[in-house]
Amino acid sequence: TQLLEQSPQFLSIQEGENLTVYCNSSSVFSSLQWYRQEPGEGPVLLVTVVTGGEVKKLKRLTFQFGDARKDSSLHITAAQPGDTGLYLCAGPYNQGGKLIFGQGTELSVKP
C-alpha cells in the first residue's frame, strides 16, 4: 500500500515554465519532507514542512503543507535546466524514524 501518492510521475517542460508536483495521502503526517535526487546520487533534503497550512519558500521553489497535514505540494516558478532531477516527497511512518517515500516525479527542463 502506497501511503504517499505523488503526481505527476513524469514531467517534461520548457525552460521558463511553471510547474506543480503533488504529494497526497489519506493518512495524517506529523511532517512531510521534499527531496531532490540527481542520477547516481543520493537524495538531498530540500525542506521539511511541519505545520498544517505552512508555506515555505526556497528561491523559486514554494512548498505547501495542507491544512489537514495529509498533502503537500511543490511549485517551481520559471523552471531552469538545473532543476532537472527526481523530486521525492517523504513522511515518517510507524516509529523509529522510518520514512516512506512517494513514487517520485521525474522532472526534465529543456533549454
Place this chain on the structure above:
Amino acid sequence: GAVVSQHPSRVICKSGTSVKIECRSLDFQATTMFWYRQFPKQSLMLMATSNEGSKATYEQGVEKDKFLINHASLTLSTLTVTSAHPEDSSFYICSATRQGLYQETQYFGPGTRLLVL
C-alpha cells in the same frame, strides 16, 4: 551540513559472490541508519533499519539472510549482499539519523551502484 559517505560508489561482481557496502556518518554519531534500494526511475524502498549494537529490523519481503546488516559503531553500518544474483543489481542508498534540537533529520549517502553479472 551533515555528511554521510558510502563505499564503494560502484561495484561489479560475479553471480554467487558476496559484496559489502559501507555507510559512514562523517561528522556526527548516528544511533540509527537505514538501508534503501532503488531501481531505475523508481523511488526509494526501505530495506531495513540498522541500530547500533542490536540486530537490524527488516521490512516485509526483505530476506535477512540475503542482506546482512552490521552496525558496529555509531558511525558505521555495513550491508552485505550474500550470494549475489543479477536480480540484486540495483542502487543501494543508506541514510543516517541525526538528532537535532527539535527533530531528527535523515541524511542520505551518495549511493552504491551494484551490478551482478
